[in-house]
């Protein structure tokens with residue numbers, strides 16, 4: 549996906565503050581943080597939405613990344629929130645599947 553901003557971040561064609569990387573996944577700081585810590589976890593391979601991921605290894609690696617980031621940033625004790633906005637009703641703006649990881653403070657309750 550040559551015009552996808554998150555593909556460009558994954559390929560390091562665009563700068564971002566990378567906080568984690570393995571063979572299939574990168575995580576980086578959100579440009580417009582909504583909490584003291586706001587990371588985005590993405591597969592390097594382009595999938596439009598979470599519904600398009602057909603490779604269980606990618607899902608495994610995403611959850612492995614969550615655990616490793618939680619340890620690395622010392623948020624495993626107090627916790628964090630994961631959010632996936634999917635398509636229009638979910639409020640997805642960037643059409644490269646990503647998981648928001650929010651932490652570092654007591655997060656406000658929104659819907660749930």
Ligand code: 5GP
Pocket residue numbers: 553564565576577578579580581588632633639640641642643
């Ligand atoms: P969505 O609404 O699609 O779930 O979230 C997209 C997120 O990507 C937003 O929180 C937005 O701040 C973030 N974002 C959009 N463009 C960039 C970018 O170029 N760099 C980084 N680091 N974050 C971005």
Ligand code: ZN
Pocket residue numbers: 549552553554555556593594595643644
């Ligand atoms: Zn992409």
